[in-house]
Amino acid sequence: MIKRSILIFTSILTVVYGILTFLDRGGEYQVEQMIWKANEKFHEIARDPAAVPDQSFDQLSRQYQKIIEKFPKSPLAKKAYLAIGRLYLVQKDFPKTRLVMEKVLQRYPDDQDFSAECLTVIGKSYELAGDPVNAVKVYTGIMTQYPVTDIGLSTPLYIANYYKSINQNNKFMSAYNSAISHYKTLSAKYPNSSTDLKSLRLLANCYIEMKMWNEAVETFGQILISYPSKADLTPQRANLILKSINTISTIQLKNYDIPIRIYQNFIDQHPQHGLNKVLHEMIKSFNLLRIKGVEVDTKNAG
């Protein structure tokens, strides 16, 4: 009786499994599974590509190709194409990387975010081939063609940091200045939008890199005051902005009036905001420091 019951129950479970799998055939879940497994192999290969035989690269490339052929209409097919491009990048086959990415760009011309990602891979191939001129040309192309995508927005800063990493000091200074100008233009062009918020954050980063402390702290203040909603000013983001304002004002500028002014401004403009309690405490602390004439000396501290 037990054996018969176990058989019946196992059959029911198997049949239900089969039916539900059949009903979901062609669904995204199967693609997600295949992509994930292929990506795991990719990460293994990327850890030490020199130690991996060419066969493994080919096998993995075929695995991604299979996903594209089986599920051409799936949004994850694009991820598979990108993965193939990155695989050739890891294999240091830069001409093949560019060839694949250019074909893919022609296939999906309307997807701005995806196109920006493909161009990033092409740019990276020039970087790794030691060709900064063409790399920057590609990145500049991303900035102009896809300026409001996440990648397009971060590219000016990326170019500046790239010049810094290859010790082209004259170029990196001018790249930071171009980035600053670019972000200011975008902020003015897309006021009160997510593009404006992202541009201001990146602008603040540029000012910090350029040690333009006044401008940096004012930009953080502008972000705080202009984007007080819960969606934009998450607890983590608020914490980061306040920390940045406080650190720059205290250590770099040695000026307590700036954070007091910014926080008071915020409280005046958003009297019911949940952050005001914290800001009141900070204003009190800064006033106390100002009265006592305390300066933070980072050289002799600790």
Add this chain to the structure above:
Amino acid sequence: MNKHKNNKSLISLLRSSIEILFHKPLIFYPYVISIFIQLFVLEILYFAPRYPLSLFFAPLIRQFWGEMFLHFPFNLLLLPVLFQYVKTPIYIISSSYLIGIAIIIIAAINEDQTISFKSAAKKVLPRYIHLIFITSISYSLFYGFSQLYGLVIKRAFIIHSETGIFYLIKRIVLDGTPFFSLLISVFVSTLLVFMMPLLLLEKKNLFAAFWTNLKKVIKSFWFVLGIVLLPTLLYLPVLLLSSNLSSFGNGVAPEIRMSLTIANILIIVIIDAIVYTAITLYYLFDQEN
């Protein structure tokens, strides 16, 4: 069977329980049904993010956990959590009834009576509400003790020492949480272990059954604790594996989590089978003596 309060007798009782489960498979049949019900529910939850079940489950998962958990491999991270939510109602509503049937079958076999699964099920039915009540009390007690342990954990978190006795205490409390949870479960099970045999075999009301249960447990506390604890040790490997599977980043396939949940179901039912068979046998021998 003589009741000797020593380890040898405890081991022989447990051994007899396992033997009787093999030689009288009818006793194990309710537990097979329990495994099937749980695996069926797990299978439904596995397919929850996929069409057609996603039509019902996707809005709920999106609302409470986020879009991420509708996709592989994060759905497998969520699966044991979802199962944990439904495990308690399944146990209260169905497993308690099935354990009750197993107890009736053991009692009938002990008296050399012929019994079928159907007739045992009919005998348990009038006491079903009592079984639901006592299982709910058991879960409430477990929850209560777990909350108390939660206070201990909170206290441990604020220990700042990084060496010495306090650090050791902190580490034991925090790292030992799954094991202490297991001990709490063993303790709660021991406290109420005779309730089901008393409700079903002596047909006592709840208060009388509870009072008699308490007397029996106090009379041979360590022996009864041993009956519950020793088979529960079978759960330790699963517990150790679960504690070490912190994320997929350490090269662990996500399907391992689902396999662990299945192993969890099987081992817990086996533990229940051994414990309740042993307790029922002990109860019956105690009655005869």
